[in-house]
Amino acid sequence: MEKLRETWHETWHFYRRTLTLVAKGNKLYYAWCFSLMAIIVVGFLSYLKQHDVGLIATNMNDQVSWGLYIANFTYLVGAAAAAVLLVIPSYVYHFKPIKEIVVLGELFAASSIVMAILFVMVDLGRLDRFWHMIPFIGSMNFPQSLLAWDVLALNGYLFLNLLIPIYLLVKFYYRKEPNWKFILPFILLSIPMAVAIHTVTAFLYNGLPARPFWNASILAPRFLASAFCSGPAIIIIIFQIIRKVSTSRIEIEDEALFKVSELIAYAMFLNLFLLSAEIFKEYYSQTVHVASFKYLFEGLHGHKQLVPWIWAAMTMNVIAFFIFLIPQTRKRLTTLNLGCLLVIIGVWIEKGPGFVIPGFVPDPLGEIVQYLPNSLELMVSFGIWATGLLIFTLLMKVAIPIETGEFSHVSYVERSFRRGEENQAWEQGSFKKF
Amino acid sequence: MRNRNNRRYTRREFLRNLSLTAAAGASLPLLSSCSKEETEDFLQKHFQEMTPEDKKRVIAKLEERYQQKYGRKFQISTQEVVPDTFWAYGLELSRCIGCRRCVYACVKENNQSRHDPQLQWIRVLRLKRGNLINLENSEHYYHPDLVPEKGFIYLPVQCQQCQEPPCVKVCPVHATWQEPDGIVVVDYNWCIGCRYCIAACPYKGRVFNWAEPNIPKEEINPSVHYLGNRPRMKCAVEKCTFCIQRVRQGRYPACVEACPTGTRKFGNLLDPNSEMRYIIDRKRVFRLKEDLGTEPKFYYFFES
Amino acid sequence: MFKQEGCRTVMRLFYAAVTSLFLLFFLASSPFAVVEEYTPPPMTEGMYPCSNCHASMELNRKKRDLKEEHTDIKLHHAETMRWCLDCHDAGNRDKLRLYNGELIKFTESYRLCGECHGPQYRDWRAGIHGKRTGYFTGSGKRTYFLCAHCHDPHEPKFKPLKPEPPPHRPKENHDAKSKQ
Numbered sequence: 001m002e003k004l005r006e007t008w009h010e011t012w013h014f015y016r017r018t019l020t021l022v023a024k025g026n027k028l029y030y031a032w033c034f035s036l037m038a039i040i041v042v043g044f045l046s047y048l049k050q051h052d053v054g055l056i057a058t059n060m061n062d063q064v065s066w067g068l069y070i071a072n073f074t075y076l077v078g079a080a081a082a083a084v085l086l087v088i089p090s091y092v093y094h095f096k097p098i099k100e101i102v103v104l105g106e107l108f109a110a111s112s113i114v115m116a117i118l119f120v121m122v123d124l125g126r127l128d129r130f131w132h133m134i135p136f137i138g139s140m141n142f143p144q145s146l147l148a149w150d151v152l153a154l155n156g157y158l159f160l161n162l163l164i165p166i167y168l169l170v171k172f173y174y175r176k177e178p179n180w181k182f183i184l185p186f187i188l189l190s191i192p193m194a195v196a197i198h199t200v201t202a203f204l205y206n207g208l209p210a211r212p213f214w215n216a217s218i219l220a221p222r223f224l225a226s227a228f229c230s231g232p233a234i235i236i237i238i239f240q241i242i243r244k245v246s247t248s249r250i251e252i253e254d255e256a257l258f259k260v261s262e263l264i265a266y267a268m269f270l271n272l273f274l275l276s277a278e279i280f281k282e283y284y285s286q287t288v289h290v291a292s293f294k295y296l297f298e299g300l301h302g303h304k305q306l307v308p309w310i311w312a313a314m315t316m317n318v319i320a321f322f323i324f325l326i327p328q329t330r331k332r333l334t335t336l337n338l339g340c341l342l343v344i345i346g347v348w349i350e351k352g353p354g355f356v357i358p359g360f361v362p363d364p365l366g367e368i369v370q371y372l373p374n375s376l377e378l379m380v381s382f383g384i385w386a387t388g389l390l391i392f393t394l395l396m397k398v399a400i401p402i403e404t405g406e407f408s409h410v411s412y413v414e415r416s417f418r419r420g421e422e423n424q425a426w427e428q429g430s431f432k433k434f
Numbered sequence: 435m436r437n438r439n440n441r442r443y444t445r446r447e448f449l450r451n452l453s454l455t456a457a458a459g460a461s462l463p464l465l466s467s468c469s470k471e472e473t474e475d476f477l478q479k480h481f482q483e484m485t486p487e488d489k490k491r492v493i494a495k496l497e498e499r500y501q502q503k504y505g506r507k508f509q510i511s512t513q514e515v516v517p518d519t520f521w522a523y524g525l526e527l528s529r530c531i532g533c534r535r536c537v538y539a540c541v542k543e544n545n546q547s548r549h550d551p552q553l554q555w556i557r558v559l560r561l562k563r564g565n566l567i568n569l570e571n572s573e574h575y576y577h578p579d580l581v582p583e584k585g586f587i588y589l590p591v592q593c594q595q596c597q598e599p600p601c602v603k604v605c606p607v608h609a610t611w612q613e614p615d616g617i618v619v620v621d622y623n624w625c626i627g628c629r630y631c632i633a634a635c636p637y638k639g640r641v642f643n644w645a646e647p648n649i650p651k652e653e654i655n656p657s658v659h660y661l662g663n664r665p666r667m668k669c670a671v672e673k674c675t676f677c678i679q680r681v682r683q684g685r686y687p688a689c690v691e692a693c694p695t696g697t698r699k700f701g702n703l704l705d706p707n708s709e710m711r712y713i714i715d716r717k718r719v720f721r722l723k724e725d726l727g728t729e730p731k732f733y734y735f736f737e738s
Numbered sequence: 739m740f741k742q743e744g745c746r747t748v749m750r751l752f753y754a755a756v757t758s759l760f761l762l763f764f765l766a767s768s769p770f771a772v773v774e775e776y777t778p779p780p781m782t783e784g785m786y787p788c789s790n791c792h793a794s795m796e797l798n799r800k801k802r803d804l805k806e807e808h809t810d811i812k813l814h815h816a817e818t819m820r821w822c823l824d825c826h827d828a829g830n831r832d833k834l835r836l837y838n839g840e841l842i843k844f845t846e847s848y849r850l851c852g853e854c855h856g857p858q859y860r861d862w863r864a865g866i867h868g869k870r871t872g873y874f875t876g877s878g879k880r881t882y883f884l885c886a887h888c889h890d891p892h893e894p895k896f897k898p899l900k901p902e903p904p905p906h907r908p909k910e911n912h913d914a915k916s917k918q
């Protein structure tokens with residue numbers, strides 16, 4: 001009982017201290033957080049309007065029934081899966097430069113999954129009936145429905161990517177050695193889980209014979225390949241920002257970034273190769289199903305909305321591939337960052353709107369309806385991206401000082417001991433400036 | 435100021451206590467505003483799990499609500515499957531002239547939203563002669579002065595009530611299922627509006643209530659079935675139910691009765707004397723997109 | 739002997755009554771009996787019974803265009819090979835004439851149509867051709883339509899109809915909303 005009370009006190013203490021930690025920062029930090037909160041508020045208010053009126057407030061319709069929200073969801077699940085590219089080098093190969101930052105990468109994966117889940121939630125027509133999806137309490141259609149698998153996989157992955165870093169960070173905070181026997185199985189589990197979440201997301205598109213654009217076996221490999229491009233690219237950019245902005249002395253070596261960028265080169269090659277394989281199959285066989293590809297790449301019966309987007313994405317991906325391939329450009333931070341930006345945007349177009357929309361064009365009865373998100377959808381989407389960034393920022397604000405050792409129980413004890421002396425002096429009236 | 439443990443009662447702690455109290459105070463009216471009815475709605479069970487008493491209670495609640503909203507006395511039936519029935523539909527393509535009388539008869543019978551959004555369970559496609567299976571060349575919005583137009587044939591499509599329905603497979607919450615008499619139904623109060631079923635349907639049989647439906651009060655049809663044509667709510671999926679409120683009482687669906695050229699046929703496959711058995715035995719029937727393995731129960735056939 | 743004869747007659751009458759009752763019952767349950775359930779054939783108001791005029795008129799069997807009466811009827815139904823009196827009985831205008839000379843009522847006009855249009859007649863008997871409304875099972879009211887209800891016997895080809903409006907295009911949903 002005493003032990004339990006002690007654990008509770010320690011946890012509450014830790015929590016209160018982290019709150020203090022995130023509440024204090026420099027001007028840049030406040031500016032960043034407050035601007036993110038402003039975007040979140042705007043997004044939230046837009047969502048309330050959508051919730052009130054119904055999804056008619058968006059530009060989705062019966063023909064294109066999934067739009068910007070699900071496009072973002074697909075992309076973000078891929079970005080989250082990319083944390084595995086940090087976990088494998090650090091825990092399986094013990095590659096030291098990445099080992100320093102793997103915890104931050106896992107927290108990035110957690111924020112990404114939170115964003116993905118939020119995108120699904122705003123896309124649901126009846127969020128108030130969400131409990132119907134909970135196993136045993138509601139009536140989850142497991143194992144037939146891939147969405148049910150996705151819910152379990154995403155929540156499981158979120159749990160892992162919160163459990164592992166928080167466990168390690170808390171242990172480090174208390175300067176205690178983590179119980180590897182306990183945590184290592186979870187870490188190793190997160191590797192197949194990362195592959196699993198994105199495979200399940202691919203399968204939920206893949207298993208629909210009604211949509212020939214998606215009903216291709218190559219979909220799951222394509223998803224993984226593009227995920228392993230975009231996620232690490234975001235990680236590279238974010239870590240450079242952290243390195244620059246953080247007041248802590250966090251060691252993020254260039255070595256780690258270059259290793260990750262090498263992995264991106266392989267992933268991008270695979271991505272381009274699989275895409276070419278699909279394009280060959282559709283254009284050479286010239287069945288009816290080539291219609292969706294035609295809509296995407298050249299326009300179908302005069303409807304060409306996505307054509308400039310996809311060609312921009314293709315150009316970006318190819319340029320980025322060469323940047324990552326050639327060691328000289330890969331190992332220079334300026335070109336590396338350019339490559340990363342190109343990958344992030346290119347894969348977003350290819351995997352978001354360039355994947356979800358052509359699945360609906362033409363629709364099963366041959367109708368062509370073009371879709372463009374309206375301002376409400378854009379604001380809600382920005383709001384959710386801002387939420388993810390804010391969560392990630394707050395997590396970093398706590399995680400990085402813990403990693404560097406600035407924020408730990410030891411220093412707190414020392415400080416409070418000193419303050420205790422201060423209080424005693426005040427009491428006794430012999431207060432002197434320290 | 436001092437608190438216990440003799441530490442200074444800091445500004446931070448004061449702010450923290452104040453904000454927590456404010457949050458608690460603000461949430462109280464929010465929690466209490468959830469009326470008993472809303473809580474009941476929220477906790478309503480899946481139709482297949484309701485006991486007969488549950489069903490009675492839900493029906494009474496819905497009847498009262500519809501009375502208030504539409505000013506008419508509703509009869510909501512929960513009639514179960516008639517034994518030894520397995521419904522199928524026949525459509526004689528040589529006779530369809532594309533007049534869309536079926537579309538609007540269905541809209542009236544089944545209380546579909548008329549505008550914002552306009553929902554129609556039946557869609558008539560116009561195809562150029564010489565082409566049938568490639569629906570990509572179809573025209574949905576034809577509007578000539580007179581039909582039929584020369585050189586075209588017309589193909590009405592609605593929910594095909596598949597035997598292997600892809601929509602039932604993908605629904606994450608079991609909100610849609612196939613009844614033993616072959617009709618695929620939706621529990622509108624259970625649907626969470628994820629629209630996965632709409633993505634999965636190869637025939638565009640399902641439509642979505644993007645907003646609260648708009649039905650003119652004078653056109654409302656008050657004899658409804660819980661799983662069929664009762665007025666729906668926003669963000670629930672709906673589709674043709676073979677007029678479940680009619681066929682379980684032995685009446686023809688509304689579209690069958692509305693067709694001026696006798697194109698539409700309906701019957702019980704388990705009855706050897708039914709019209710559908712006659713058609714399948716004697717006419718050359720086919721079904722749309724049979725290669726997808728959905729096993730639809732909507733048979734198209736030609737006379738001439 | 740008389741008594742025996744009488745008994746036999748009574749017995750024969752009895753058997754006849756039972757058989758006819760049985761036949762009546764049998765006929766009543768067969769599709770043929772539902773003739774009474776057909777809605778009456780569509781006739782111009784005041785036309786029937788035709789014998790009101792024709793009983794006293796002179797018979798002219800010559801194939802010609804009618805100039806004085808029935809000018810609104812344009813025959814477009816094998817008109818090069820037939821004319822009015824091939825279907826309407828010359829002697830009794832209240833009846834129709836089958837090919838073998840048998841006279842049938844207007845309520846049985848389907849028999850006449852079926853003489854040429856055999857496949858459609860067979861399909862119509864099974865409910866495949868034509869229209870049925872109401873209840874298809876049980877004891878509810880059902881309506882079977884005669885050939886003449888949909889096909890004007892003189893001009894059987896369906897006239898083109900004005901179609902109902904097409905569905906709203908998807909963007910229209912939003913345009914309409916913004917106009918509110």
